[in-house]
Amino acid sequence: MFEYHGWINVQESAGADDSADGDVLLGRISETIGARIREIDSPGLLDLRWMNGELFLHLGGFRNHSDPEVVDFFGEVGRLAPGSYGVMHVRDDEDRGHENEVRVLRMVRGRVHEDVERALSPCIPVLEEPYPG
DSSP states (O other), X not given: OEEEEEEEEEOSOSSOOOSHHHHHHHHHHXXXXXXXXXXXXXXXXXXXXXXXXXXXEEEEEEESSOOHHHHHHHHHHHHHSTTXXXXXXXXXXXXXXXXTOEEEEXXXXXXXXXXXXXXXXXXXXXXXXXXXX
């Protein structure tokens, strides 16, 4: 089982930029991310939209097997827009050594760092009861 939920505030840089050039660049980044979303064509949630003048990406899904493309895409957005920040939680029971954890990917200034989400791990017994046996 592979479950993921996240969001990114897509920013072309970490500095304040209200210029027309900044808007054009962020518009191009939006087009590039939108094209990648269409390429991925995931049955999960990949929603890119403008809200109050800011660009946000929301991700979510629940699949039978691991989908490394969605995790790679999370990092790709940071490389395209190095001022971006956000989080994504991933639970992957096929990830050896991490099958009983929820992992959190934190994006700060476009760079992704991964760690255990302590509030949701270990999955058994925090989220689910142990299997009878």
